[in-house]
Structure formats: structure tokens, C-alpha cells
Amino acid sequence: MATHESDAALWAPLEITADDGGGAEALRSTLEEIGDGLGELLAREKAIVFRDFRVTADQLDPVLDRLLPNRLAYVHGDSPRTKVSGVGENVYTSTEYPPEYTIFMHNEMSYAHAWPARLAFFCEVEPGGGGATPVLDGALWLRSLDPEIREAFSCGVCYVQNLHDGLGFGKSWQDTFETDSREKVEEYLDGSGAEWEWKADGGIRVRSIRPATARHPVTGTEVWFNQADQWHPVGLGDETAAELATLLPEDELPQNTTFPDGSPIPAEYVRQIQEAGLTGAVDVDWRRGDLMLIDNVLVAHGRRPFTGSRRVLVAMSD
Known part of the structure; x- marks a missing residue:
């Protein structure tokens, strides 16, 4: 695998890019290399983007098992979502707002007494244009x-x-x-x-x-x-x-x-x-099969407007 950080002047997610064409097995191998150090890596980097592994929806479940130790239901969630069948337990569509709207920066369920510690996003269908997921260092x-x-x-x-x-x-x-x-x-x-x-x-x-x-x-x-x-x-x-x-x-x-x-x-x-939230955010553009793991306390996220189709799935864990 190849890793690199963005050249952004401030914080940006760590990117881990597939070698040799990627695939779900390559991603699982990468996650095995990281092993028990994933929590420490995420706390340090705040967000990790897995690029060009070309994971498909039917391969998603075992990958999420490694990224999210205990997937949570979206109980007391305030945004419109659909629970997705056939891709594993407690996987949802990202917020279903019209494509022309910006979703402003937020930490998932920060209004609740308990919130997910991690979120994983998976791009099943990349947007025709726009549609980035901006992420933001909450301390910034x-x-x-x-x-x-x-x-x-x-x-x-x-x-x-x-x-x-x-x-x-x-x-x-x-x-x-x-x-x-x-x-x-x-x-x-x-x-x-x-x-x-x-x-x-x-x-x-x-x-x-x-x-x-x-x-x-x-x-x-x-x-x-x-x-x-x-x-x-x-x-x-x-x-x-x-x-x-x-x-x-x-x-x-x-x-x-x-x-x-x-x-x-x-x-x-x-x-x-x-x-201030949108100004300080770093856009993560989506390609089909990409995943992003974020620390839901350290990092806020949102959505840029888009054209065409876009289907990004999300799962959460404590």
C-alpha cells in the first residue's frame, strides 16, 4: 500500500492508496497490517481515506467488521436515511436531502446523550459532479x-x-x-x-x-x-x-x-x-469503491451539492 498526506496547509485526512489494482482482499490485507493499531492511527490522523481498492457493495460487510467493531443502529437519528439490506448489519444511506443542497458541518448525533465514536463512508455510486464529503478538524x-x-x-x-x-x-x-x-x-x-x-x-x-x-x-x-x-x-x-x-x-x-x-x-x-465550518473544511471527492473512516468526535463532516447520481453509504460504531 502507498500512504500520503494531503499538501493542505492545515489538517487533512490520511490517504491510503491501493497497490496493484486493489480489491477487497487487498483492503482486508491492508487492514490486517494495521491490526490493533487502527484505533491509535485514527486518533492521530482523525480521518483515513482508502483509495482505489474498488470494493463493491457485496464485499462491504467484512470490511466494515474490521473498521467498526460494533455497528450501531441509527436510533434517535434526526436526518432522513434508509436502512440498506444485503450489505450487512446497520448500514444506511447518507442523508437523503435534495442534491442541490449543502449539508453543513456536523458531528453525527452530537445532540444526543451518546454518539458513535467512528463513522465509515462507502461510495457505491460516485457523483456525476460535485458531491464531495467535506471534513473538518473540530478543534480548528x-x-x-x-x-x-x-x-x-x-x-x-x-x-x-x-x-x-x-x-x-x-x-x-x-x-x-x-x-x-x-x-x-x-x-x-x-x-x-x-x-x-x-x-x-x-x-x-x-x-x-x-x-x-x-x-x-x-x-x-x-x-x-x-x-x-x-x-x-x-x-x-x-x-x-x-x-x-x-x-x-x-x-x-x-x-x-x-x-x-x-x-x-x-x-x-x-x-x-x-x-466557519465550511471555510475550514477539506473536501474528500468520491470515486466508486472508496471508503473513509472518521473519528466522529475529532472530525465533523457535511456534503457538497452534486449533479447526477450519488450513493454513499454510512455505518457507525461505538
Whole structure:
């Protein structure tokens, strides 16, 4: 295998490129060479891109077994995804937003009481144009924000979800928690420290207060680690936010964020967070069969707009 780092002035993922045409066996051999050092390598490099191994979807399962020690279901996930059959346990499509939209930088499930430690992305169908997955050093993101914003968020973030019962805007509680059992939802939420209430229409409102930053359990690095900007109405874009405001009162939006005391997060804070995230990100362009493994605490990710087809699968582990 050949390894090299990007010439980017700041951080960029480590790239490991296949020798001799690659293939799933070559990738498995590469991962065997790395062996038990994968965790240490990932903590140091933060993200690893495996190029030109030409893995196919039907070869993915044993590869993911090596990259992700305990694949997780997307329980309490907030973005629209589809669980994929025939490629192994707990593999999902990446967020199913229209191709013309940018998905801003975020750490997966940073709004939750527990989140995946690792994510693996697999390009099954490369985009016709665009469609890169930008990745971002979370410590750089934190440093790039104005001191005023860092201070304002020092008390944390309050996330509010309104999940419908099968008909409405956003996701249903059944899709979100991957169950039809109210008892299982209640058990999960009670263990998460969230406040919740069932509504008369069969939906549920969930309120969670979480920190705005996190420290990596191995390196101790502090990173920007929240989704306040994505859940905030401004994060929807002015046009979409305006349309929703005509249909729903603020406390009935599918998701929203405030500061923990209920005071609003200024729109200009949200815009700076998003702009700083995309400005500091490094684009990972996709070729069919490529994989990327990221440390979900140290690295945020997003999606650039694309044309044509694009199918990137994702799996997660603790």
C-alpha cells in the first residue's frame, strides 16, 4: 500500500492508496497490517481515506467488521436515511436531502446523550459532479469562532424535537427510534436525561440540554461539538424557514434550538458557525469503491451539492 498526506496547509485526512489494482482482499490485507493499531492511527490522523481498492457493495460487510467493531443502529437519528439490506448489519444511506443542497458541518448525533465514536463512508455510486464529503478538524472549528460565540455557548445548547405519529413535517417518532413501542421510546429517553411528553395528536416532544463542546476521550482535545446551527430555523435557509413559519408556530417546529435558559440563539451566530465550518473544511471527492473512516468526535463532516447520481453509504460504531 502507498500512504500520503494531503499538501493542505492545515489538517487533512490520511490517504491510503491501493497497490496493484486493489480489491477487497487487498483492503482486508491492508487492514490486517494495521491490526490493533487502527484505533491509535485514527486518533492521530482523525480521518483515513482508502483509495482505489474498488470494493463493491457485496464485499462491504467484512470490511466494515474490521473498521467498526460494533455497528450501531441509527436510533434517535434526526436526518432522513434508509436502512440498506444485503450489505450487512446497520448500514444506511447518507442523508437523503435534495442534491442541490449543502449539508453543513456536523458531528453525527452530537445532540444526543451518546454518539458513535467512528463513522465509515462507502461510495457505491460516485457523483456525476460535485458531491464531495467535506471534513473538518473540530478543534480548528472551535478556534475559528468569535470569542463572543464561544462564550455564549459555554452554557450549552437546548434541542427541541417535535416528532409526529406518522403524518406531519420531519420524521416520525417511529422512524427516529426505529420502533413502534412507546415503552421502548420512553426507556431510551429516560436513560438519555431528556425531558419528554406525549402530545394529544400522538406525537412526542423531546427537550434535551447538551454541551456545545466535547473532549476526545483519548487525546483530550476540545472540539466544537453540537448541531445548534443545523436545528436552528436559520439552518434551513431563509426561504424554507419562512415557509415553515407560516405553517407552524415556533414551538411546533420539527426541531429547534435555543440556549438552555430558553433565550434565542441569534441568527448571526448560526451563520458564522456554518460559514466557519465550511471555510475550514477539506473536501474528500468520491470515486466508486472508496471508503473513509472518521473519528466522529475529532472530525465533523457535511456534503457538497452534486449533479447526477450519488450513493454513499454510512455505518457507525461505538
